[in-house]
Amino acid sequence: MLSMISEWQQSGKSKKAYCSEKGIKEATFYYWFSLSKETEFRRDSFIRIDKTPRKSDVEIIYPNGVRIKTENDLALLSQLIRLY
Numbered sequence: 666m667l668s669m670i671s672e673w674q675q676s677g678k679s680k681k682a683y684c685s686e687k688g689i690k691e692a693t694f695y696y697w698f699s700l701s702k703e704t705e706f707r708r709d710s711f712i713r714i715d716k717t718p719r720k721s722d723v724e725i726i727y728p729n730g731v732r733i734k735t736e737n738d739l740a741l742l743s744q745l746i747r748l749y
Contacts, residue, residue, distance in 0.1 A: 666697045 673683045673694075684694045724734045725745055735741055 667701055669694075670698060670701045 669687070669689070673680065676683060678686070680694055680698070681691060683689075684691045721737050722734050723737050723742060724732060725742070726732050733745060735745070
C-alpha cells in the first residue's frame with residue numbers, strides 16, 4: 666500500500682490514471698492515501714523527552730506566612746512539613 670502511494674507520487678500521474686493503469690479501484694486507492702497521511706502524521710508526531718534530572722526548588726508556605734524555599738529533596742521536605 667505505502668509503496669504504491671510512493672510510486673504514484675513519483676509517477677506524476679493523476680490518482681485516477683494511476684489506478685486505471687494498475688487495476689486498482691479509486692475508492693481503495695483514496696482509502697490507502699488517507700491511511701498513509703495518518704501514518705505520516707503519527708510518525709512525525711513524536712517528541713523527544715529529556716530525561717536528565719533537573720534541580721528544581723520547592724517553596725513551602727506555612728499558614729503563619731513563613732516561606733521556605735529549598736531543593737527538591739523528599740527527606741528534607743518531609744521534615745519541614747512535619748515541623749508545623
